[in-house]
Amino acid sequence: MLPLGSLGDRYGRRRVMIASLAAFGAASAWAAWSGSAAMFIAARAAGGIAGAGIVVMAMSAVTVMFAEDERSRAVGVWAGVNFLALPTGPILGGWLLDRFWWGWVFLINVPVVVIALVAVVALVPESRGSDRGRLDLVGMTLFGGGLAGLVYGCAEAGTRGWGSAVVSAALLAGTLLLIVFALWQRRLTRGLPAAPVSARAREPLVDIGLFRIPEYVWGTVLAFLCSLAMIGVLFTLPQYFQAVLGVDSIGSGLRLLPLLGGLAVGATGAEPLTKTIGAKVVLVGGFAVLGAGLILGSATSTGNGFGFVSAWTSITGAGIGTVLATATAAASQPPPVSQAGGEAMIDAARADTVVEGSE
Secondary structure: OHHHHHHHHHHOHHHHHHHHHHHHHHHHHHHHOOOOHHHHHHHHHHHHHHHHHHHHHHHHHHHHHOOHHHHHHHHHHHHHHHHHHHHHHHHHHHHHHHHOOOOHHHHOHHHHHHHHHHHHHHHOOOOOOOOOOEOOHHHHHHHHHHHHHHHHHHHHHHHHOOOOHHHHHHHHHHHHHHHHHHHHHHHHHHOOOOOOHHHHOEOOOOOHHHHHOHHHHHHHHHHHHHHHHHHHHHHHHHHHHHHHOOOOHHHHHHOOHHHHHHHHHHHHHHHHHHHHHOHHHHHHHHHHHHHHHHHHHOOOOOOOOHHHHHHHHHHHHHHHHHHHHHHHHHHHOOOOOOOHHHHHHHHHHHHHHHHHHHO
């Protein structure tokens, strides 16, 4: 996400979005017609890279197309649609798997991509940031390696245990690489005289100055924490529905509808509440609602009916939608329009949570 945010700043965000959409459609078709596990994994990796470009450029487009006084509402709508897609996927995917060839789970992306391409070409204006200096390949390597270490460590902890030397080494290596990445970005941002000429010629992936803006820092952190809770819920519920209650994949997806409804209510209602009582109060209230829903959910047992589960999942969804929409809007306000790297950092933090949670 960070490298693609940098490419969008340099070569044009609309152009990178179009390329990412086209690549995502091609990778989806490739996955559907894969002839082996290795080919399928390669196709999904390519789709992941393309998907990263779509997410970052879509968020950047929101900041470009809307004035500051309208941006909060636009981000709320974006957050609502974005996070409603997570529980919607199992519903549609389960329905397709129960009735059609499994490859349609991926081929359904192709017409969606075509519609999106038409919309982007017709509606999204071109924008770009600074193109000074060379691409920061060192920063890309450090950041990618750091996240890979953290994700691998968390994934292996499930089988090896947190005390495993492999897990500890992966987590330590990932943390150290991210620290070095932060120091490297600080050097590039400040352009210290001690830095070599080649370092000063590079454009940093993220302007470290953004982290001196409280709204940006806390918005990113709170969005990350809320995403962690959301992925925990989305990871646990399908297993409860299928392994404990014995429902099929589409039945499991349909039982996520109360969570989806709560997300919609929270995400769409966050913006008017923020204008009325302020972002801080809305965030505190959103986390309180989220916590109440999770406390209720901890009492779930095999004897509970769907009414109880739908009640606490809808409450949890409302809290998640409120916090994510408000925190994302707060983090997206301060960065100048010319810095897609700031938006990419927000998205990358949430994406890392998604990957670790799914593992």
